[in-house]
Amino acid sequence: MIVSASASARLAEILARLGAVHVAAEQPFFYTSGWASPVYVDARVLMSDVAARAEAMTLAADGIRALGRQDELNVVVGVENSGIAFAAWLAERLGLPLSYLRKRPIGWGSRAQVEGRLPQEARALLVDDVTTDGLSKIAAATALRQTGAQVEDVLVFMEFDVYPETEERFAAQGLRLHALTNWADLHAALAATGRLSAPQEEMLAAFAADPVRWSIEHGGVGA
Secondary structure, three states, X not given: OOOOHHHHHHHHHHHXXXXXXXXXXXXXXXXXXXXXXXXXXXXXXXXXXXXXXXXXXXXXXXXXXXXXXXXXXXXXXXXXXXXXXXXXXXXXXXXXXXXXXXXXXXXXXXXXXXXXXXOOOXXXXXXXXXXXXXXXXXXXXXXXXXXXXXXXXXXXXXXXXXXXXXXXXXXXXXXXXEEEEEHHHHHHHHHHOOOOOHHHHHHHHHHHHOHHHHHHHXXXXXX
16 A cells, blocks of 8 residues: 555545445345455545545545655546546646546547547556456556556555455556555444444455455355
């Protein structure tokens, strides 16, 4: 992560307070990657709370500056659709141009998937809201690289950080994943609210201990 442990816990607390975490009742959530999960995190709730989003964007901008990456980047690119608003606010904080990456190309040419103008010799920070196993973020970075842009950094507001081989996948693609919080902190913040029932606590603990097994046992994919 690109923030301190206390900052990660603080953002997790904000997300829990805003109701960003949805815990499955009878049927699990199925991600587009095929994973079955007992929890779905909707970080987009930050968009509707002015104070919360301002605090989150400050954490993100300060984290990028602390990495010493700001001077090496010349554009922020949001992933359609969840990453667009966050990318826009972050680009404003960093004083950088903004573009966004469509899920599918519209038109022709190497930049048919990009809205807005990429600078010459683009060095992009790719931004989205949440990542599970990282595969969709790697696919987005690959698509952006096809425009000729240099992409080494991916920023998300929350990473689960429980799925196997995620870090290795990013490293193999020459990518660095930066996050503001993770599932461990979010689970702790959620438990601290006192709203979890004993069966929910047991289910979430089993998921965190072995998300692959949990997914397979509930009809999802495995590693």
